[in-house]
Amino acid sequence: xxxxxxxxxxxIPHGYVPLDxxxxxxxxxxxxxxxxxxxxxxxxxxxxxxxxxxxxxTSMNAQDARVCLxxxxxxxxxxxxxxxxxxxxVQASGGHAKLVIAGMAGTAADSxxxxxxxxxxxxxxxLLAEEKxxxxxxxxxxxxxDDPRVETVWQGTVALTxxxxxxxxVLQMVTPAVDLADHYRDxxxxxxxxxxxxxxxxxxxxxxxxxxDPEPGSVAAMVRSDFG
Numbered sequence: 001x002x003x004x005x006x007x008x009x010x011x012i013p014h015g016y017v018p019l020d021x022x023x024x025x026x027x028x029x030x031x032x033x034x035x036x037x038x039x040x041x042x043x044x045x046x047x048x049x050x051x052x053x054x055x056x057x058t059s060m061n062a063q064d065a066r067v068c069l070x071x072x073x074x075x076x077x078x079x080x081x082x083x084x085x086x087x088x089x090v091q092a093s094g095g096h097a098k099l100v101i102a103g104m105a106g107t108a109a110d111s112x113x114x115x116x117x118x119x120x121x122x123x124x125x126x127l128l129a130e131e132k133x134x135x136x137x138x139x140x141x142x143x144x145x146d147d148p149r150v151e152t153v154w155q156g157t158v159a160l161t162x163x164x165x166x167x168x169x170v171l172q173m174v175t176p177a178v179d180l181a182d183h184y185r186d187x188x189x190x191x192x193x194x195x196x197x198x199x200x201x202x203x204x205x206x207x208x209x210x211x212x213d214p215e216p217g218s219v220a221a222m223v224r225s226d227f228g
Contacts, residue, residue, distance in 0.1 A: 007162070007197065008087070008162070008169060008195060008196065008197050009195070009196045009197075009198075009199070009200055010087075010191055010194050010195045010196070011191065011194040012069060013069075013071065013085075013187050013190065013191055015071050015072060015073045016069040016070065016071040016085065017069065017070055017071075018067065018068065018069055018070075019053075019056065019057070019060075019068045019069070019070050021057060021060050021061060021065060021067075021068055022061075023057065028054070031050060031053075032050070034046075035047055035050050056068065056070070056084060060086060063086070063088060064088055065086040065087065065088045066086075066087045066088055066089060067085075067086060067087035068084065068085070068086050069084070069085040069086075070082070070083075070084055071083045071084070071085065071187075075177065075180065081175065081176075081177040081180060082175065082176065082177075083173055083174065083175035083177070083184055084173070084174050084175075085171065085172070085173045085188070085191065086171070086172050086173075087169065087170070087171055088169075088170050088172070089162065089167045089168065089169055089170070090167065090168050090170060091166065091167060091168075092161075092166055092167065092168050115129060115130045115131055116128070116129050116130075119158065119160075119189065119192065121160055121192055121193055121195070122193060122195075122196070123160060123161075123195055123196065123197060124160060124161055125160070125161075126158055126159060126160035126192060127158065127159045127160075128156065128157070128158050128185075128188075128189065129156070129157045129159075130154065130155065130156040130157070130181070130185065131154075131155055132152060132153070132154055132155075132178060132181075133152070133153060133155055134150050134151070134152055134153075135150065135151065135153055135174075136148035136149065136150055136151075151176050152176070152178055153174050153175060153176050153178065154174070154175055154176075154177070154178045154181040154184065155172065155173070155174050156172070156173045156181075156184065156185055156188045157170060157171070157172045157173075158170070158171040158172075158188060158189070158192040159171075160192065160195065162197065163197050169195070171188065171191060171192055171195070173187070173188045
């Protein structure tokens, strides 16, 4: 079956890999069998990773995500930190995406509210929002409790308009590495600067941000390093 042609393009940051949001059932069953066949000392960790993976897939499909990127980077102590980047589209209220984004960006520019600001992007005006929030962790609840485990995460969101003026493209990043929020914000903004609605395989798009190497020192170049 031929894959549908995408209607937006972007650079994948260093340290991220795309996840299949519609994996075949046989693939999941094969993963489960591989985990069950591991030695006891490896099985517990592998089961946690598998639960995390299936939890992400379930959550992304519930939110109608178009793209999901999973990232792993070293922290200050040399251990791994994790993050997830998603792309989704939403219908603008009233069908005027540019007016919605412009109005929200104007409000953000005039407001002292922390965590909300306008962005000038190659494809037009965008909006950045960020917050710390608590969310349930995939997997079994703590022993002796029926409630799921809860973890504080940093969540960054960039909204920008799609061609046609009716849809809003939403890029969202979530990571439990709250103390590294500044670095992850840079990555998110860097990815937003590489978004294009022009097919980079077309000759006339040869100079587009998604084609070729970004200019050294540019915002787009940030996505080629671990943390910009």
